[in-house]
Amino acid sequence: MARNVIPRWRGFNLPNLFSYYHYKDFEEEDFKWISDWGFDFVRIPLNYRFWIKDDDIYYIREEFFEKIDEVISWGQKYHVHICLNFHRGPGYSVNQELKEKFNLWKDEEALSAFCYHWGYFARRYKGISSKNLSFNLINEPPHVSDDIMTRTDHERVIRKTVDFIRKIDNGRLIIIDGISYGNESLPELVDLNVVQSCRGYLPMGLTHYKASWVGGESWPEPKWPGAWHYGEYWDRGKLGKHYDRWASLMDKGIGVHCGEMGAFKYTPHKVVLSWMRDLLEIFKERDMGYALWNFKGPFGILDSEREDVEYEDWYGHKLDREMLRLLQEF
Template sequence: MKVKNIIPRWKGFNLTNMFLFHSARDFEEEDFKWISDWGFDFVRVPLCYRLWIEDDDIYKINERFLEKIDKVVEWGQKYNIHVSLNFHRAPGYCVNNEFIEKFNLWKDKDALDAFCFHWGVFAKRYKGISSKSLSFNLVNEPLHPSPEVMTRDDHNRVIRYTVEYIRKIDSERLIIIDGISYGNVPLPELSDLNVVQSCRGYLPMGLTHYKANWVGGENWPEPKWPGAWHYGEIWDRERLEKHYDEWAKLISMGIGVHCGEAGAYKFTPHKVVLAWLRDLLEILKERDIGFALWNFKGPFGILDSDREDVDYEDWYGHKLDREMLKLLQEY
């Protein structure tokens, strides 16, 4: 399977009904209909493995919960939307710390065995569904390499082992891997794996995560664009282009690249968000990189974002940011 030949420039959203917590709302078919009607063809579904295990037993699967994910896959096919299943919380690792894992995916064999077991459940369940309709995004945003938690060699070992494990079950499944350093650094050393690599659209952080308490953004300066703050640097479009030039090098090697998450938090002034987002989308399009906005509904999204400086349109009881939607549709 040649990934370059089957990766279109997908554009869409992250559906975050089921991403982090130990309870979840059901997905809604109308979301898929609206996404399709508005001209998008991709949804990324961030998942937490703890939602489908029982009695805190990592190998005991709740079949009824997996049926909720079956619906997502079916609706994707119905509305011609590619569905990418992502382990946002995987056995032994999550970028968020609301739950402390008992082992480390990058160091512990027990964690890697559990990680592969769960991906094996999905690989068996969806074998036969075309990779044009469904992909597996292995683990969300591996962190910065460090000797204590995850070296680059640790990461590469885990990814290689898991890709091989999945392909023994389903050799045709399209697999996506996030870059390291929270999705911001590409992995040319894994170019032989024939997988897609996923970047992020969250730079500069001073703009995209202004007042976000989970990254300490409460004390950052109010953002502007160009000229947004990023950990002591000032970013403009040229600096943003240099960042994605590194990802474009993968494309020149025949490796598919997709931006799996992008967006700005609700406290960034809306005019600043739109100016930055237009530059980001132009840069991605110029490099043939598709995108997915985090999120569809919520504080980064086009529905119910709770921004105070948006003239919302009523959309079946939801608050629609029509201006942002139109911008996304342009690209």
């Protein structure tokens, strides 16, 4: 597999270990169901603080990695590609439940620790094919700003980390998220021959309606087309133009994948499905794969807690069969 080209993988996020206060063990049945339903990709958002000891960022508890080893083995067993992602790496996370003591984009100490941890992953999993395993360096880098992260800062961090990993495992498939929380592509990094990852959360007024972490409680009830997005109103045409910018990377031989997409549980189900069909058609037209956030939970197909869905009982879980069928079409 060329390291900058990927199949049109389709699947889900399993965010069992992304938030320090929401730990949940992985379950083999999830990987079996994902495979049985015709999907072939699982992204695993990780929080580095689960495998360090106290605040010692260079103390790695090797026994923790038995959980990740098991996830990778389940991926191989069920023919599902596993993408390991630092949702929180030393010096940065989009989630605000913990405050990092340094800034990945500005502080050399943070970058050294970041490379150290990815180096551990690279050594541990060196023998596993990139057909089965990829590394997604850091989730959703922020908007560009002089005080937090300039574009130059971001490029420096990514180039050093990619080089660090490749000196250990030159064949590893590496994925990088776009800046502006995954919404802006990175043409300046095309020469790195890494896959770039976008997001499927636009327009925000539809995907994050009533989401407290982005102030969505006061937003107007969404409709599609015509959903609100910070003073603009989006339709399929506007959505397609956004992803045209990402698809242009493919003309340069760079793979593009949507690492997260979906809509929060308060958006009316019919609106979600109408918007999602347009989004999935746009992805398919541009030969882009996707991963729904999440598999189980408020964006997902199992146990979403939506109040306007006629659920199907699935081994004690509540299955949104209509959303599952839509995803299976694409």
